[in-house]
Amino acid sequence: MIVRTVLGDIAPEELGLTLGHEHVFARPPEDVTDPDLRLDDEEKSAAELISFREAGGGAVVDMTTRDYGNDAAALARISKAAGVHVIAATGFNKGKFADRLSAEMTTAGIAAWMTSEVREGIAGTGVRAGLIKASSSLDGPNANERRVFEAAAEAHAATGAPISTHTEKGTWADGQIALLTGLGVPAGRILVGHLDLKPDLAYLRELAASGVFMGFDQFSKAKYLADSARIELIARLIADGHGGQIMVSGDLARRSYLTAWEGGPGYRYFLSELPRKFAEQGIGPDVYRSMLRDNPRRLFAFDPLS
Template sequence: MLGDIAPEQLGLTLGHDHIFAAPPSDVADTDLRINDEVASIAEMQAFAAVGGSAMIEMTTVDYGRDTSALQRISRATGVHLIAATGFNKGKFADRLTEGRSVEAIASWMIAEVLDGVQPFSSDQPVWEASNAKAGVIKASSSLNALSRNERKVFDVAIQAHHVTGAPISTHTEKGTWALEQIGLLLEGGVSPARVLIGHLDLKPDLAYLLEVASTGVYLGLDQFAKTKYLPDETRVYLVAKLVEAGYGRQILIGGDLARRSYWKYYGDPFGSTFIPLRIPEMLAQAGLTAAQINDILVQNPRSFLAFCTDQPE
């Protein structure tokens, strides 16, 4: 959000999270409204104080992305925020993507990466160069399926990736349809090394995760601290097994903390500090070396976010 940086400037990086979002009015649950800048700054200050360096901020325009706020939060805290262009699942995105062509949406998405982030509008936008650019492209599917408009977004994401070099990060609903997402992206000529499949720990089937990993994509295990879905010990076990199978350079982790109640600022014991404070020790106890832990927390995000097409060695 503060301009282009070298990958080496990123330290511990969360692979999928949210620090500011104002969801549409039909989202009635107020716990999902994380749109208080004071709270967001305090949360990121706490993250930075325990070694947090960066966050891939996956809030999209259909879910209340505010890049001006993200810029201010990043500037106030020193935490690099990498914003997403693209869209959430059709439940939120259809109201924007319905009736608009691949070409029209692609023009906006490409400009967000190359020229600077802009509101998504049906009017012809006037692009103004800005240091605040999107650093990842987001495409999403629904539960076990891909709708017509969601397919359109994948087509746009492929086109925008080829023009910009930006990596693609996806939303899967409860970890489903990952292999089908990968099939679409690879058929479109996207290198698996430029793809991060999200929310895979919501489908904690090791055989399934190994099949996803075998395609060469990055795996997003990004629900850490959410014990209502899965104990973190199980997530760590899955990470350890993936590393044991040779896929340690393909894992990114995060918290996807899209509710106030998940945040330290609003009373959670850890909030966004949970991964820096707890997960390295848990991974070490599971048998990972310091170098393997550093891959997951630092090196893998650096490689994924770099605007290149080379597979990491």
């Protein structure tokens, strides 16, 4: 079993404490005009990762896809400069960004492209993806998004790589799970994202019962939900026996969220401040660190099929 990073395959035990859904480097399309969303400075991206490493961090998953301006070669340079493992994604974001590309491709074509990016490299760089991304819009997928999910299942079958998803405000997570598992993807190879944007405990318990990994990946964003409320939901799920399925991250995809851009709280927040907040609600450091260390190891490790 290996974890596929932008600098090559490593043993799962080498990952260290891992943030499972971030955006290290991105050049969004021209119609995304907010400069706060342009994370296009390699030195600043490396500085942010160095700050995370100095706080005890080991790895970050970059969920930026082709339609949102990913750059695999830049990720490799950033990872090397910072001394932090980076896992890159193949696949597509939601249709708002991806339809312009995915609409021109067949399901088989999308699957073949994803498979190639895991096996051979992203956009001819030789830097290989370590996970597959599929996304749906509010309350469910459009036709193109559904085909991306179908292709992701095919690419998973061909490569063994895990699948990580975007839900819009946590909606249609149950549909994502039903579609992917119905196509043969084991629930334990799926990370469903942004579930803390739908803080309905009954809904989350239903999703947890399926066996998928659950992304609580909007930490520090009080405009959506207080971190204390996120932690309370996680505590309930841990009490139910689902602590091994929780993934913690921030999706800090704006300059204003990152200390290297003179914003905050930055990646180091997850190691310098968040553990105390978890402890205040009865989740001790060993349990918290397990969610950042052991759960990512199990999700992102796979046996390459070729």
